[in-house]
Amino acid sequence: xxxxxxxxxxxxxxxxxxxxxxxxxxxxxxxxxxxxxxxxxxxxxxxxxxxxxxxxxxxxxxxxxxxxxxxxxxxxxxxxxxxxxxxxxxxxxxxxxxxxxxxxxxxxxxxxxxxxxxxxxxxxxxxxxxxxxxxxxxxxxxxxxxxxxxxxxxxxxxxxxxxxxxxxxxxxxxxxxxxxxxxxxxxxxxxxxxxxxxxxxxxxxxxxxxxxxxxxxxxxxxxxxxxxxxxxxxxxxxxxxxxxxxxxxxxxxxxxxxxxxxxxxxxxxxxxxxxxxxxxxxxxxxxxxxxxxxxxxxxxxxxxxxxxxxxxxxxxxxxxxxxxxxxxxxxxxxxxxxxxxxxxxxxxxxxxxxxxxxxxxxxxxxxxxxxxxxxxxxxxxxxxxxxxxxxxxxxxxxxxxxxxxxxxxxxxxxxxxxxxxxxxxxxxxxxxxxxxxxxxxxxxxxxxxxxxxxxxxxxxxxxxxxxxxxxxxxxxxxxxxxxxxxxxxxxxxxxxxxxxxxxxxxxxxxxxxxxxxxxxxxxxxxxxxx
Numbered sequence: 245x246x247x248x249x250x251x252x253x254x255x256x257x258x259x260x261x262x263x264x265x266x267x268x269x270x271x272x273x274x275x276x277x278x279x280x281x282x283x284x285x286x287x288x289x290x291x292x293x294x295x296x297x298x299x300x301x302x303x304x305x306x307x308x309x310x311x312x313x314x315x316x317x318x319x320x321x322x323x324x325x326x327x328x329x330x331x332x333x334x335x336x337x338x339x340x341x342x343x344x345x346x347x348x349x350x351x352x353x354x355x356x357x358x359x360x361x362x363x364x365x366x367x368x369x370x371x372x373x374x375x376x377x378x379x380x381x382x383x384x385x386x387x388x389x390x391x392x393x394x395x396x397x398x399x400x401x402x403x404x405x406x407x408x409x410x411x412x413x414x415x416x417x418x419x420x421x422x423x424x425x426x427x428x429x430x431x432x433x434x435x436x437x438x439x440x441x442x443x444x445x446x447x448x449x450x451x452x453x454x455x456x457x458x459x460x461x462x463x464x465x466x467x468x469x470x471x472x473x474x475x476x477x478x479x480x481x482x483x484x485x486x487x488x489x490x491x492x493x494x495x496x497x498x499x500x501x502x503x504x505x506x507x508x509x510x511x512x513x514x515x516x517x518x519x520x521x522x523x524x525x526x527x528x529x530x531x532x533x534x535x536x537x538x539x540x541x542x543x544x545x546x547x548x549x550x551x552x553x554x555x556x557x558x559x560x561x562x563x564x565x566x567x568x569x570x571x572x573x574x575x576x577x578x579x580x581x582x583x584x585x586x587x588x589x590x591x592x593x594x595x596x597x598x599x600x601x602x603x604x605x606x607x608x609x610x611x612x613x614x615x616x617x618x619x620x621x622x623x624x625x626x627x628x629x630x631x632x633x634x635x636x637x638x639x640x641x642x643x644x645x646x647x648x649x650x651x652x653x654x655x656x657x658x659x660x661x662x663x664x665x666x667x668x669x670x671x672x673x674x675x676x677x678x679x680x681x682x683x684x685x686x687x688x689x690x691x692x693x694x695x696x697x698x699x700x701x702x703x704x705x706x707x708x709x710x711x712x713x714x715x716x717x718x719x720x721x722x723x724x725x726x727x728x729x730x731x732x733x734x735x736x737x738x739x740x741x742x743x744x745x746x747x748x749x750x751x752x753x754x755x756x757x758x759x760x761x762x763x764x765x766x767x768x769x770x771x772x773x774x
Contacts, residue, residue: 251284263292264455271462271614279463286465290449299451302600302627313551314560318543319571320643326516327645342518343511346495347399350407353493354392354509357472357578357631358423358501359416359445365666366658370419372501373426374655376666378673379737379763384501384655385426389433390740391508398744399511409509410491412441414478416469420444443482445474450607451625458624459610466607466624472500472578473629476587476595485591488584496587498631500578502655504669505676507745513644517581522642524548524635525581528574529648534561539576541635541643548635550576574643576632577652581642590634598634600627650676677736680746681762686753688734688760696734696760735761 253272260266268287272280319325328336346352362371372385382390392409400406415423424442427433432440447467449457460466470477475498479485488496495518497509507513510527517525526541535558539550553561556572563571604622611617635641646652653672656664678688678698688696742764743749752764 251280253284256284256287259292260287263296265292265296265457267456268459268465270612271459271610274614275463283463290465295449295457296455298448298600298627299455299625302602302625303455305599306602312557312560313544313555314557316544317551317556317560317572318546320542320548320574320641324520324522324641325574325643325645326520328512328647329645336512339515339519340512341402342515343509343513344399344402346407346514346518347395347409347509347511348403348405348407350405350492351494352407352509352514353410353412353488353491353496355412355414355475355496355498356388356501357475357498358413359419359469359472359474360501361416361418364657365655370415370423370426370501371655372423374666376504376655376670378670379735379761380739380765384504385423386430386433387504387740388501388506388508389435391506391744393434394740394742394744395509395511398747408436408439408491410439410441410488410493411435412443412484412488414445414472414475415442416445417447417467441484441487443478443484445472445478446470446481448627450605451627453624458607460608461616462610462614466609468605468607468626469628471601471628472631473598473633475631476591476598476629476634479587480591480595485584485587494584496582496584498580498582500654503577503579503652504655504673505651505653506579507651513579513581513646516644517642520640520642522581522638522640523583523586524638524640525642525644526574526632526635527577527579527581527644527646527651529577529652530573530645531570531575532648534558534570536575539632540572541574541576541632541641542572548638548641550630550632550635574645577654578631579651580631582634586638590637594634594637598629600629602626603628674734674736677738678734680738680743680749681736681753681758683746684749684753685755686749687757688736688762689757690760693757737762738764741765 253269257266257269260268268283272283275283343352356372358370358372360371362369362374365371365374367374372388373383375381375383389411392411396407396409413423420442427440446469448470450466450468452458458466495514497514499506499508513525513527528541531538531540535553537553539552541548541550543549544551551572560572565571603626605624605626606619606622607624607626608616608618609623649672653669654664655666655669659665659667675698681688682698690696738749742752749764
């Protein structure tokens with residue numbers, strides 16, 4: 245039977261015309277039978293009322309007068325804004341114990357936002373599969389998997405119960421299959437297959453500025469992921485929330501894939517949020533300077549939200565408290581805590597009312613002549629929701645401020661960019677692990693037996709270890725051109741299986757001296773010097 249006779253094309257044309265989208269069939273007569281079937285199915289499954297409604301609401305909110313929020317902003321109340329640097333160690337230990345207890349009881353899950361491709365990094369695969377050239381060659385996914393394993397061990401050692409932390413990974417249409425294949429090829433990095441739940445976020449059609457859905461090919465719509473805030477719809481539609489309830493999960497840690505220093509299911513953060521009775525939590529770093537382009541967690545008209553730097557004036561950005569700290573200092577790092585009860589309310593009661601945000605993008609499109617073009621400037625709109633858009637629904641939001649150098653080093657750009665590159669990530673991890681070593685009583689020495697400082701200088705190290713041929717072997721090579729020391733910091737890598745956050749290293753390193761580069765793997769040190 246002829247394909248077209250199996251399809252109600254005239255009915256489809258009428259539905260499209262009712263929403264001003266009849267142009268989507270402009271190439272119908274020149275399509276192959278397979279292309280017609282593909283386009284018909286895609287359009288037939290599209291909820292035009294909902295999708296076009298999203299666009300109208302989003303653009304309407306964009307066209308409203310964008311006034312600065314200064315007068316309407318208040319900082320997070322001091323009693324709900326904790327800080328690792330201003331909290332007594334005994335209290336931090338209490339938080340950590342409370343968090344580990346929940347892990348041991350199997351009540352904690354982690355959820356990774358991993359829908360983005362590594363385009364800005366210059367790769368065509370998911371960011372989690374990226375190798376930043378650590379001595380071990382470990383990818384972001386492997387580091388995170390091993391931190392989960394170590395944390396489960398710590399909780400079991402403390403409480404005698406082996407609670408499992410299920411790992412939920414939200415991918416997009418582009419990253420789901422490569423991610424699943426990658427984990428399978430690496431035997432889930434020692435985790436149980438059933439404790440890894442990979443699901444896909446939704447996709448939305450892209451629109452031109454005048455409200456027309458864009459065709460990417462004569463037979464295919466241009467679509468984009470619906471932002472990391474698409475999480476909440478996906479939790480419902482993919483039955484992920486049901487899975488959490490079945491497993492008895494009560495608390496969820498949500499984070500982005502690209503932070504090489506992320507502390508998975510951080511028990512201190514979880515314990516702090518529990519102590520505040522919070523239904524929602526945000527881990528933040530103190531803004532480095534007033535004009536740093538980072539969103540700030542605060543209140544607007546008494547309601548919690550993240551305010552972007554562009555939404556306030558310089559005067560407000562520079563405002564300081566009597567102690568000299570910035571009044572609006574809580575820099576958002578996409579690292580959140582939610583109770584599952586709170587998520588149920590969001591998913592079933594509030595998600596529909598969450599507004600999309602506009603992202604003006606360069607979207608591949610088909611010209612009326614049927615030619616596929618990649619525009620040089622933005623030609624359309626992608627609609628996104630953000631994961632923090634749900635703060636507004638929280639009754640009790642807790643903010644926990646951590647030290648940036650200890651917990652936040654995102655990977656966003658390829659080497660050569662100013663910041664957030666594989667090199668900056670690698671150096672951040674080396675620096676953190678060097679501090680772990682020092683705190684546990686170990687010393688890193690140079691070839692002359694002198695201790696290496698935390699902030700290296702050219703005088704401290706006339707020769708630097710370099711990667712040989714891009715592999716994970718390090719060599720001192722007298723014949724190579726000497727590297728600038730600021731490009732070559734100390735090299736210390738401690739496997740997450742050895743230590744989650746610096747704990748348990750005393751027995752391995754106390755009163756011992758080590759040469760650089762140093763790897764601590766499987767609780768046995770390499771490159772040791774008496």
